[in-house]
Amino acid sequence: MSSVVTTTAIRGRFLDIQNTVAQARDIHDQVRYVEDGLLLIQQGKIRWFGSWVEGQAQLTKNQPVEHYPNQLIVPGFIDTHIHFPQTEMVGAYGEQLLEWLNTYTFPTEIKFKDKSYADQIAHFFVNELLKNGTTTALVFCTIHPQSVDALFEAAERHQMRLIAGKVMMDRHAPEALMDTAESAYNDSKALIEKWHGKGRNLYAITPRFAPTSTPEQLACAGQLKTEYPDVYVHTHLSENKNEIAWVKDLFPEQKGYLDVYHHYGLTGQKSVFAHCVHLEEHEWDCMHATESAIAFCPTSNLFLGSGLFPLQKTWEKNVKVGLGTDIGAGTSFCQLQTLNEAYKVQQLQGDKLSAFESLYHATLGGAKALDLEDKLGNFNVGKEADFVVLNLHATALQKLRQERAKNIEDALFALFTMGDDRNIQATYIYGNKAYEQSN
Numbered sequence: 001m002s003s004v005v006t007t008t009a010i011r012g013r014f015l016d017i018q019n020t021v022a023q024a025r026d027i028h029d030q031v032r033y034v035e036d037g038l039l040l041i042q043q044g045k046i047r048w049f050g051s052w053v054e055g056q057a058q059l060t061k062n063q064p065v066e067h068y069p070n071q072l073i074v075p076g077f078i079d080t081h082i083h084f085p086q087t088e089m090v091g092a093y094g095e096q097l098l099e100w101l102n103t104y105t106f107p108t109e110i111k112f113k114d115k116s117y118a119d120q121i122a123h124f125f126v127n128e129l130l131k132n133g134t135t136t137a138l139v140f141c142t143i144h145p146q147s148v149d150a151l152f153e154a155a156e157r158h159q160m161r162l163i164a165g166k167v168m169m170d171r172h173a174p175e176a177l178m179d180t181a182e183s184a185y186n187d188s189k190a191l192i193e194k195w196h197g198k199g200r201n202l203y204a205i206t207p208r209f210a211p212t213s214t215p216e217q218l219a220c221a222g223q224l225k226t227e228y229p230d231v232y233v234h235t236h237l238s239e240n241k242n243e244i245a246w247v248k249d250l251f252p253e254q255k256g257y258l259d260v261y262h263h264y265g266l267t268g269q270k271s272v273f274a275h276c277v278h279l280e281e282h283e284w285d286c287m288h289a290t291e292s293a294i295a296f297c298p299t300s301n302l303f304l305g306s307g308l309f310p311l312q313k314t315w316e317k318n319v320k321v322g323l324g325t326d327i328g329a330g331t332s333f334c335q336l337q338t339l340n341e342a343y344k345v346q347q348l349q350g351d352k353l354s355a356f357e358s359l360y361h362a363t364l365g366g367a368k369a370l371d372l373e374d375k376l377g378n379f380n381v382g383k384e385a386d387f388v389v390l391n392l393h394a395t396a397l398q399k400l401r402q403e404r405a406k407n408i409e410d411a412l413f414a415l416f417t418m419g420d421d422r423n424i425q426a427t428y429i430y431g432n433k434a435y436e437q438s439n
């Protein structure tokens with residue numbers, strides 16, 4: 001008996017970027033806008049994509065079609081840096097990075113020793129991602145292995161592609177929030193064996209940042225990377241000037257902050273460094289040479305007063321970059337809000353961030369930063385069917401503005417400037433509707 005493979009059919013207005021590019025100016029040529037399109041999905045993957053006129057003949061007689069005539073459908077948003085345990089502490093007043101960690105962050109993360117508490121926040125967190133159209137994220141948990149279990153269990157319920165890991169931290173933190181070089185190695189190894197490649201889950205070796213790991217622990221992180229070359233490395237780099245000075249004090253034998261990670265074998269094609277606001281020239285060169293990626297976190301960099309990230313430099317130096325919300329130093333789960341702030345950060349440096357470049361960073365560029373561009377980021381046949389249905393008229397003001405939009409680029413730019421979670425009408429994960437806004 002042959003099993004019946006069900007096909008999901010989605011009709012609507014689609015927009016994506018067809019290929020990765022080496023220069024921002026090349027993005028325009030890769031924009032694919034299908035005003036009346038059809039997306040066919042089988043077993044979570046895209047089986048066919050094109051215009052409704054060309055595609056409709058493939059539909060069987062009673063095939064249901066989900067039609068979104070007035071919306072805009074784009075690939076799911078990709079968040080390349082976020083902390084799930086910090087969900088409850090967005091908007092913590094008054095401090096910059098190092099004081100903010102001690103005053104607010106560490107006390108919050110201690111709570112995640114309790115698995116049921118971690119479960120509760122993981123569930124909230126995953127729902128919040130979906131509500132904001134984020135379909136994939138690279139996530140910090142806490143030092144507690146059970147926090148990683150909680151998150152992957154919550155993501156698995158939606159078949160979400162998530163990358164996450166246990167934080168490694170064996171100095172300069174409260175006693176209750178420290179592991180050791182050896183326990184971090186053993187716990188991370190067990191979690192890799194348990195979760196990496198299970199369903200859509202992927203694991204990231206996660207030393208918090210150089211100041212909170214001893215050289216022995218960084219060596220253990222490097223050892224894990226050698227043993228499991230296809231797992232990710234996820235950490236922070238050059239976010240704040242006091243942090244950078246501290247790293248130089250702690251590791252005087254290294255030329256700079258990135259050299260610490262590089263020395264321990266933690267750079268590479270699956271390494272993502274959050275922030276990179278103040279990189280030196282030789283560090284840009286090392287990022288490029290090692291094919292490491294940056295998570296640009298504008299709302300966080302502004303909120304903590306960390307500085308203005310030079311996005312232009314990623315193009316000049318050919319360094320991969322994605323967008324990160326960095327909740328809870330970041331102030332919104334929403335990539336639309338994140339792009340709104342990203343634009344202003346470029347304006348303050350005399351640079352422009354176009355709507356299509358913004359779309360690229362939030363989708364295909366983010367996928368490339370996570371080394372997942374073969375699986376995610378656009379509507380190419382064979383890719384995983386993660387996408388978002390956007391309502392461009394979520395408020396009266398948006399409707400007024402959108403009715404006057406000159407073209408799709410202008411409409412998109414207005415969405416990125418004014419949009420938030422009210423614009424997310426539905427979020428699809430692996431071909432299934434995982435979230436729908438209730439009015």
Ligand code: GUN
Binds near residue numbers: 239
């Ligand atoms: N550097 C080390 N830990 C953190 C963190 O939790 N958030 C941010 N923004 N930077 C960090």
Ligand code: ZN
Binds near residue numbers: 081236274326
């Ligand atoms: Zn962070």
